[in-house]
Amino acid sequence: MAADGPGVAAIPRPPLASRLRGMLSLAIVAAVVVVAYRQTDFDLEALFTGAVDFWRFFGRLVPPLSEMGSNWGTYLPRLVAPLVETLQIAYVGTFFGTLLALPLIFLASANTAVDPISMWVARVLLTVLRSIPDLLWAAILVPILVVGPLPGAVALTLFSVGILAKLGSETVEAIDPGPLEALRAAGAGRVATIVYAVVPQIAATMVSYVLYVFEINVRASVIIGLVGAGGIGFTLQQRLNFFDYTGVGLIILVIFVVVLAIDALSVWARSRLI
Amino acid sequence: MSRTTPTLAIPPTPPHVRRNRVLSIGVAVLSVALLVLVLATMNLPTWQRVRTGLERTLPPLWRGFTNPDWELFPLAFNAMLETFYMAVLGTLLGGVLAFLLSFLAARNLLGGTAKAAPGKALLVAIRTFPEILLAIIFVAAAGPGPTAGIMAMGIHSIGFLGKIFSDVIEGIDPGPMEAIRAAGGNGVHVFLYSVVPQVLPEFASNLLYRFEINLRAATILGLVGAGGIGGPLIQRLSFRRWDEISMILIVIVGFIVVVDAISSTIRRRLV
Numbered sequence: 001m002a003a004d005g006p007g008v009a010a011i012p013r014p015p016l017a018s019r020l021r022g023m024l025s026l027a028i029v030a031a032v033v034v035v036a037y038r039q040t041d042f043d044l045e046a047l048f049t050g051a052v053d054f055w056r057f058f059g060r061l062v063p064p065l066s067e068m069g070s071n072w073g074t075y076l077p078r079l080v081a082p083l084v085e086t087l088q089i090a091y092v093g094t095f096f097g098t099l100l101a102l103p104l105i106f107l108a109s110a111n112t113a114v115d116p117i118s119m120w121v122a123r124v125l126l127t128v129l130r131s132i133p134d135l136l137w138a139a140i141l142v143p144i145l146v147v148g149p150l151p152g153a154v155a156l157t158l159f160s161v162g163i164l165a166k167l168g169s170e171t172v173e174a175i176d177p178g179p180l181e182a183l184r185a186a187g188a189g190r191v192a193t194i195v196y197a198v199v200p201q202i203a204a205t206m207v208s209y210v211l212y213v214f215e216i217n218v219r220a221s222v223i224i225g226l227v228g229a230g231g232i233g234f235t236l237q238q239r240l241n242f243f244d245y246t247g248v249g250l251i252i253l254v255i256f257v258v259v260l261a262i263d264a265l266s267v268w269a270r271s272r273l274i
Numbered sequence: 275m276s277r278t279t280p281t282l283a284i285p286p287t288p289p290h291v292r293r294n295r296v297l298s299i300g301v302a303v304l305s306v307a308l309l310v311l312v313l314a315t316m317n318l319p320t321w322q323r324v325r326t327g328l329e330r331t332l333p334p335l336w337r338g339f340t341n342p343d344w345e346l347f348p349l350a351f352n353a354m355l356e357t358f359y360m361a362v363l364g365t366l367l368g369g370v371l372a373f374l375l376s377f378l379a380a381r382n383l384l385g386g387t388a389k390a391a392p393g394k395a396l397l398v399a400i401r402t403f404p405e406i407l408l409a410i411i412f413v414a415a416a417g418p419g420p421t422a423g424i425m426a427m428g429i430h431s432i433g434f435l436g437k438i439f440s441d442v443i444e445g446i447d448p449g450p451m452e453a454i455r456a457a458g459g460n461g462v463h464v465f466l467y468s469v470v471p472q473v474l475p476e477f478a479s480n481l482l483y484r485f486e487i488n489l490r491a492a493t494i495l496g497l498v499g500a501g502g503i504g505g506p507l508i509q510r511l512s513f514r515r516w517d518e519i520s521m522i523l524i525v526i527v528g529f530i531v532v533v534d535a536i537s538s539t540i541r542r543r544l545v
């Protein structure tokens with residue numbers, strides 16, 4: 001028998017329980033995937049048969065080479081103002097998001113919270129803020145506030161509060177408790193304890209997180225215009241409505257370049273920090 | 275004068291701390307100045323306009339959000355289920371493609387930083403390209419529906435997953451690989467018995483994490499016609515049906531919170 005061979009006998013098999021568990025989880029995942037495939041009418045075939053249309057569509061995004069210079073030359077200057085507005089929205093959202101997140105960070109951290117009730121209220125609030133994606137916040141706020149950059153800035157503020165306070169309170173909960181205890185033992189008040197024991201420990205990490213959130217906000221601010229919240233996304237939506245695909249292609253290219261540049265800048269700044 | 279004694283016990287602030295303090299005050303002043311500049315040049319509506327808008331929208335909004343329309347619950351739940359399925363398939367698609375690409379971006383398998391550079395650059399480019407723009411492209415090219423959303427999510431997820439996967443591959447312990455080779459195993463054995471067992475838990479955990487992100491992303495893909503709950507939501511937003519909007523939002527938030535809790539429990543047990 002093969003089982004008597006030295007090679008096979010030498011490799012022990014994993015215990016039955018863990019093998020069963022592995023097979024069971026694989027079966028569950030496979031079942032979910034099959035149901036998902038059926039329910040969404042996911043059409044792999046259409047992708048391959050539609051591939052010709054797909055590439056033709058890509059072709060329409062780019063103007064013919066002979067007209068590229070004049071076409072892009074007239075378009076690009078018109079994109080400057082919406083692009084500036086996009087960055088303004090991202091900046092305002094990050095600024096006020098950071099400002100509002102600061103008190104929530106300390107309210108939501110177990111080691112600096114005032115009392116359990118306010119801690120849980122803060123945590124639930126942050127969970128709700130984060131569960132709703134930024135574009136959705138913008139879509140909800142556009143009918144409430146006036147169409148334009150204002151709902152965009154408010155949407156990014158709300159979403160930034162959610163992420164920043166969550167990341168911040170995780171950092172606060174991981175600090176060295178020594179200074180905290182020392183200041184409390186010396187009779188320092190709540191604010192003094194936070195300022196002298198917590199802030200010095202988290203400052204560098206928090207600045208890095210703020211830059212990270214700015215990065216996220218730039219990415220969001222280029223698209224929230226799709227629902228009417230200002231910035232270059234709004235211009236994109238107009239071009240789409242006019243079926244002006246060369247315009248759409250150029251805007252997509254500009255967005256890509258800007259996001260790439262801001263990302264690189266932010267990664268560089270963060271690497272200098274820590 | 276007795277009050278001066280305890281202050282003497284505190285040593286003077288060291289120079290590097292003072293320098294940092296000056297630096298951070300400088301940064302704070304600069305960012306406030308930039309904010310003032312941005313707010314002054316931004317195309318903001320007048321307070322008067324905002325207030326009349328709020329006076330008109332807030333009462334119906336409050337009425338709608340305090341009385342969610344439960345009759346819409348089945349529709350909202352089914353749409354959210356479709357969103358969930360989209361996220362499953364998008365993550366799976368992204369995972370499979372990222373798995374293949376990650377080996378082309380792993381330094382230790384390719385034998386050199388330069389050889390992995392093109393793969394890594396490709397991953398950065400994919401990661402930077404906004405998902406919703408991919409969705410717009412797929413909707414325009416392949417028609418509206420969940421397939422466009424799944425494709426957008428699948429392609430976009432490659433960037434994140436490929437990076438994580440290649441990082442994981444770069445971090446594996448070479449010991450088991452050498453051991454199997456020394457015991458006479460061939461390339462397939464090395465891959466199956468030393469690479470796969472080492473990377474599998476990390477891969478699965480990050481796949482789940484990406485799934486959590488994709489579930490959130492999938493709720494908005496419907497805004498551009500790429501399937502999921504965003505479609506019914508954007509219709510109601512344009513008609514300001516706040517009682518129905520609040521119902522949809524309750525379903526989105528509730529669903530995401532529950533799935534997040536389950537997923538993070540599994541992730542903790544995996545790694």
